[in-house]
Amino acid sequence: MASVGISVKAFAADMKVYVRVTASIDLIKLQLALDLLTDWASKWQLQLSVDKCFTLNLGKPKCDVALHIDSNVLPVVKSCRDLGVTVCSDLTPAVHIDQIVAKAHQRANNILRCFVSRDPQSLTKAFITYVRPLLEYNSIIWSPYLKQDIDRIEQVQRRFSRRLRGLRTYTYENRLKLLDLPTLELRRLRNDLAWCYMIVFGLTVLKFDDFFE
Numbered sequence: 001m002a003s004v005g006i007s008v009k010a011f012a013a014d015m016k017v018y019v020r021v022t023a024s025i026d027l028i029k030l031q032l033a034l035d036l037l038t039d040w041a042s043k044w045q046l047q048l049s050v051d052k053c054f055t056l057n058l059g060k061p062k063c064d065v066a067l068h069i070d071s072n073v074l075p076v077v078k079s080c081r082d083l084g085v086t087v088c089s090d091l092t093p094a095v096h097i098d099q100i101v102a103k104a105h106q107r108a109n110n111i112l113r114c115f116v117s118r119d120p121q122s123l124t125k126a127f128i129t130y131v132r133p134l135l136e137y138n139s140i141i142w143s144p145y146l147k148q149d150i151d152r153i154e155q156v157q158r159r160f161s162r163r164l165r166g167l168r169t170y171t172y173e174n175r176l177k178l179l180d181l182p183t184l185e186l187r188r189l190r191n192d193l194a195w196c197y198m199i200v201f202g203l204t205v206l207k208f209d210d211f212f213e
Contacts, residue, residue: 005031011083027065034069056080057089085138093142097149101156104134108160122166124179127160132184139188140195154184 006029010015017037019030041048050072051196058077067074079095080087086096135153142148161175162168178184198204199211 003031004029004036007031013084016045016082024065027067031065031067034067038069056087059089063103081139085136086140086171092211093144094146094149096142097144097152100134100137101152104131104156107131107134107161108156112160112163118165120167120179123164124161124181127157131156131160136187140192143192152195157181157184197201 006017006019009018017030017033019033021027021030023110040046050068050069053069053072053074054077055067055074057080064150075088079086081087085132086099088095102160108127111123111130115123115126117123135156144153153211158172161172161179161181164175167175167178170178195204197204199208202208
């Protein structure tokens with residue numbers, strides 16, 4: 001792919017083929033890369049899951065050329081799931097947050113409904129184990145900046161803690177103190193700062209110059 005100026009990222013059975021489109025020649029290169037990929041798969045007797053392939057435009061410029069694999073035209077989508085994170089064409093995290101919040105509320109409700117114990121500490125441990133990871137997975141990629149999105153995520157922990165025995169009348173801040181829990185927003189901030197530290201001091205493959213001046 002590098003021979004035609006196209007970038008490729010692969011993980012297990014997933015592959016992303018992409019290019020920054022500034023002229024029509026870039027789309028020609030992208031189609032050529034797809035043709036090379038098809039030829040390579042045919043040579044090694046590997047079957048491409050064409051029905052799982054699609055085109056995602058990032059940013060305002062749109063790809064108005066129909067890309068295809070063999071004779072199959074790839075549909076253009078507004079969002080896709082990439083390694084557990086839903087990426088939208090405008091790069092906003094709203095759709096991903098919608099999905100994880102809905103799943104987290106459902107799992108939190110199941111904990112309160114299925115556990116025989118009503119002990120707040122035991123239920124909190126279950127929340128930390130089974131719910132919080134849903135709301136924090138890869139948060140450095142999609143960490144929200146709009147107050148409404150921040151509040152929607154926080155509402156999962158706010159609602160769960162309020163339903164614990166003996167804590168309904170306490171404020172959210174006091175409930176967190178009693179349960180020894182930080183806010184989810186604070187945990188995301190700590191995670192962001194940890195990654196910032198690793199980038200600044202060269203402890204990760206990410207390059208300092210790509211993020212800071």
